[in-house]
Structure formats: structure tokens, C-alpha cells
Amino acid sequence: MKFIYTLGLFVILSSCSSQKKNTLVTKKGLSDSQLLTLVQKQTFNYFWDGAEPISGLARERFHSDNVYPQNDKDVIATGAVGFGVMSILVGIERKFITREQGYERLKKGVDFLEKAERFHGAWPHWIYPTGKAKPFSKFDDGGDLVETAYLAQGLLCVRQYFANGSPKEKALSEQIDKLWKGIEWDWYRNGGKNVLYWHWSANVGWKMNFAVTGFNECLIMYIMAAASPTHTIPAEVYHEGWAKRGAINTNIAPYGFPIKLAHNGQKDNVGPLFWSQYSHLGLDPRGLKDRYADYWTEAKNHTLIHHAYCKENPKKYKGYGEESWGLTASYSVKGYAGHSPSHDLGVISPTAALSSYPYTPKESMKMIRHLYEDLGDKVWGEYGFYDAFSETADWYPKRYLGIDQGPIVVMIENGRTGLLWDLFMSAPEVQTGLKKLDFQSPKL
Template structure:
């Protein structure tokens, strides 16, 4: 999980920046639809105008301030690239870019992925513009199954989007299809165990030994593994591995909201809000149920716990309330942190509330309007809202992280039209995989 990499990310993230851009002016008196569209358009620029130029994929991060030299601005992030690919479909449909521009941008990225380093079909967490893997941490220098699953859900969406298109579009759909079907999920069971493992390296093998168990951001990893028609895993891998033979369940109430899934955090609490986003960019939580949870209720309650926590503001932080809420992994006054209600450093991450738009549209809209109209260019820049801020510490870094920007574009669209949910859930392999695992869902 991202929280396990806090120290290594702190070291890396503290070494980046780019020259100051001109201030981005904000406009007031936009209606809700106009403001949502503006936020989506501005945020998507990170994945188009701000894309890594050789691959056309997502940079890991981008700094608009001058505090640190940005020596690693060309690092390509696999998971964020998946989110950016899904965002490009939104951009085409919303006419932020033309249909041809969108096709060419997607083709550039997918062509790059086809030639990039893969390890039993799995991409690394980070890549260089050469397509070679870049180590994310010690012994984590090759296959990253979770980041790859975030990308795989995007490739399914691309296939579904172009499957009935013209000849060029059908060819791109086929290439996306071949890439995700080339992921060997079974290999990442580490010798056929009934659990998936996050990492494998030709240099250090299974030394990371990180079994993926719930509940966190990784549900989509098991869904994609079950869906694969080429390397699909049996249902036991999900039930015994992810769900820990039922030990995934709990029954707690926080701020009057019930949680049935035991989050992988200390104590009876909930994790950072990205856990309610990453797996659900394509996977529609509306009506999604299995014997462990109702995933719409879980994600909505996770969101409202964050909202009510900010209103209660037990630590008395400046600015917390109905207009400034949401804790998730992001930059922090302490370097980098997986913020949650048990690990709160007075830092608000806009992606937390904005990407929760489908679950709590009124509460999310309050936050969007406050940020845009009242806080302005303290928090708003060339690629949308900056990654994090703290009113308590008067801390407003002008920096972006790709994996935080991506869900904003996609989840707002899912809340508005269900675009990516409809594409992903229309895939027959997805439906077969969900059936295999015992889910009920909206078709």
C-alpha cells in the first residue's frame, strides 16, 4: 500500500519542482455543471498538456513552485497512467480535446506500454521514457500487480470504447485487449497459493513477500485477476486471500455510519479515502454486493465519516468543516502521508472530497465551490487544484501527484453520467469474473 512507502516517497518527493507558472485566475458565479466541467477540464490537462512527452502517459508528479529542483519529472507512473487513459475518454466525450486528438493520445500511450518492460505481463510501478523499469524501492524494481490492475481496468475501458469504431479504432481496441489479457495473474500467486502477491522481481524474486489482503485499495486487483480469460484465478484466491476466509468483515460505527469491511489500519477505523476511489473508477459500486459487503454503502459511509469528522474537528484544526474535508494519501507538512482520521496532520487533500462526488455530491460540491471561489489561486493552478494544503500551517504547496489528479476527472464523470462505469461493466469478461466470485451487480 502507498502508506508503506511513506519514507521512500518522502525522500524522492522532496527533490522536485519546476519554474513558477503565471497565476491562474478563477471565475465566480458558475453554476454547478459549469464548475464541474471546468474542474474536469483543468485537471485533465495534467494528463494531456502535462503528460510525459515521449510516452504520452502520466508523470508521477509535477511541481509548479521553485522550492526543489525537479530531477525526476520524467518518471512515468503506471497506476496514474491508467487513470489518465480513462480521463482521456472523458475528455473526448466532453470535447476538451477532439476525437482524433484523443485517439492519437491513447494510441501513443498504448504503443509505449506494448514495448515497455513487463514481468510476466505486469508493468512496474514506475517507468522511464525508455520504457525501462525504474525502482520504486528496495527490492521493488519490477512487476507491480496493483498498479498494473489500475492500468488494466483502463485498458478494458479503451477496448469497450472503440470496439465498434472505425478500422483504426478497432485496431487500438484490439491492442488494448491483448495487453490486459497478457497479464499473468496466476504467476503472482507465488506458486499457486490462494492469495495474490503485490511484487515480483527477476533480481530479488518474491523477497518483498507482500500478500494482497483486504480491505484497502486493491479490490480491483482481484476483480481483474478473476476476469482474465487467459490467466484467470479461481474464486478461492479471492475468498481465502483477499477476504481472508471471512476475516475481512467487521461491524463498527463511526459518526453514525456503519462499516462492514475491516480496513487495514490500526484500530477500528477507516483508511484514506483513495480506498473508495481507485478500485471503483471502472467497477461500478452501485448495486455491487457480495457476501462481505454492499460496496455502495461502504464507500458512501467511508466518505461521510470523513465529512462528519471534519465538521466535528476533534483536533481543532483551522479551516476544517463542511467546506474543507477529506483525508487521503498525499503530500503533507510531514513530507508524504496516508492521511486518515487516525493519522491527521491538519492537511486536506482536494482529491479526497472531489473524487467522492458520486457518493456525496452535495458535500463534494460544497468543497469544490469553496476551493474555487474562496481560496482561489492558493489552491488552484494550471492542472486544477493542487495536491494538498493546510490552513493550520499556512502551507499551500503548488504541486501535483498524478495518482491523485486522475480520480478527480473520472469519478466526477461517473457521478455525472456513469461513463467509465458503463464501459467497464459492459465487458463480458468483467461480468463473468464477477459472477465467478459471487457478486451481484448492475449490468
């Protein structure tokens, strides 16, 4: 009996110790600057301590508890890798890590990408640590041009960051340059059509048949394709494909905020917030204009519409309001969903408001304080804020998605210093590509 009691006490104490270890105490009274840095550092850890160990690159997802078992911790996500390498540059600048540590990790990742399976230069959506493609779906087992564009956006920032560094840093920049120039954007015109296609497979060819038209999160793909010095596309592919000969435009003003770009062709509503974030991790929207839109105004108004919608809270969900807002693609109570004002399931995704920090600093800061100071460890864990939650459903899963964590680190930094915007826009090819498509920017 004494042995059983002692063993039971040991188990209880061990459990308490483990729980204590996994509970992160929040600090009250932090200044805005201190809190922003803390959020960036904690979220950065997803791409540092939480990276897939063989490649050193970003995992697709990570579950912090056993409530939602996970059997895919080894899966690398190409888009999240692009966001992650940008986050490592933030980590260097914020002194979360040293420049040498950052270089070593980035070198390891670029070496992996150099050997990984590619399809006419494009990486797949998911990659195993062996470098082989992991099929995203039955016919999506080859190149993913959108995810590749996110990766290329990040890699160009790294190239620019190290371009004038030490000999080994310059060598890394040159290594990245070769990878970038090897992406065959023109191949993804599917036989020379004036539109880009999302997928191509060595096994099933163009069977996915997904021509990418706007407006959505894929703007950066067309920018990168136009910018390519080796496999570029003519301007007509952008204007006829992405912009649909002007049919990309609409003229609505939800809550009084004008929108000129039809979201996924829908003329009367707006989509999830990641559509105004992913392309602008590197592509600086400040003063960026073409014949279709002013991209700063579009991104800011898109965000303000979400903020106003959550304040109004027409479906009367618990917890929505001035300090709890933002709908985007994330985990949801039942699976995964692209949340937006027209598809509101009562789920708030922290990345939505936090990654909007450059557009709405005051509104986003209120959200950060509410999450950190009021909700605390319900939503805050070892890699920053968890992916999504619902007060209505009393649902607080301790799960992360790489493609949602990355924009938090990067966009907060862009709002604070413009770091990634400055790096990306400094690339000569990017400037050439934007000019080809008739964009205007103070940086051109």
C-alpha cells in the first residue's frame, strides 16, 4: 500500500510539475514596444526551436498537447518556409539570435531546398525531410507555384540581406540566386496561355486545372513571375489572366470603407484577411498602385471592414468586439475554414489582426493586449498565440499552423521598421517586374 501511495504521489507531483512547466506566466504592464517584441520573439520560436530538425525549416503544423494527436510533425510546408526565413531575419535584427546563428540555420535550409524535389523549378506544397514531395491531395503531387512564390519572396529577402556580407554570406546569396533563377514561371502558363496555373504534376500533368485569377492571396505569384530574369512572363499574362481584362474591379464600401478589387471574383463582399497579408510580407503596399487599385488603401480598408464587422457582431457571437476581431483561414471548430464576414463561424484567428499591424496599428495593438492580458494561457503558448479559438464554443485548441505564425513576426516588423519591405523592394528584378506590369511605387 505504501508503495502504491508513493507511486501515486510521484505521478501527481510529476503531473503538476509538467503542467507548471507548460504554463506561461504573462507579464502585466508591458509597454507597447515591449509587448510587440515579446510576441515576435515567442512566435519566432516556432521557426527556431520548433523547426523540423533535419531541414531546419518550417513545419506545416504543431500541436502542443495530446488532445489533438498529430502524426505529421515531420512535414515541411513550402509557403511557411518562405515566411519562416523572413522571420529568421527579424530574429537576427531583434537579437533573438546572433547573425552567425541565423546564417547557419538559413544555410542549412537552403542546402535542403537545393536538393529537394522540384517540378520545373517549383517546389511542392508539402515536403518530407527526405526532400521528396508529400502529395497535398490526390492530383496535387507536384509543383505548387503559389507556395513557391511565397518561398521565393522570402528567399529574395535573405539574398538581399546577406548580399554585401562576409564571403560565406555572399556565397549563400549566390546560392539563393541560382534557386530563384531556376523557377520556371513561364512553364506554368500551361502551353503559353495568358494566365498562370497553380499546379503541375509529373504524374497527372495539368489535371488540377487551376488557373489563378484575382483578387486573392496570389498577387505575389504574378509579381515574382514578371520579375524573373530567366523565366519571365509578358505583361499580358497579368492583365488578361490575373486582372481578367479589368473584371478584377468592383466598387463597394462595406461599413463605409471602399474596396476596388473583387475578392475571388465576388463583387459584393470581402474575403479572409490573409488575402491582404501574404503577398505583402515583402511587396511593400505603401504607395503601391497600378491601373486596378491602390494597394495600401485596399489592404487597410479590407482590415477595417473586418474590424467593423466584428464590432457590430451581427451573429452575436461571444467575445467579438473592439478588442477581439479578425477572420482568416485557420483551424476551425470543425476542421479548417476560410473565415470572413461572409463566412463567419464564430472563430477568431489571432494571426488575422496581428498580421494586420502595419495597416491598423491601434486596433491590432488592442487585440494583442486583450489576447495576452485577458485571455492569457488560454490562447498563449510556447510559440506565441495559438492558431484560433472560439469563446462561443468554449474552444481553445493548443495548435499552431506555420503559415499563420510567420506573418505575425514579419508584418509586425514591417509595421515597426519596414525591414522586409525594404529588403524585398531593393531587389533589382522586383523593380523591373513591377515596372513591366505598370506599377507605381515610391521605391521604383
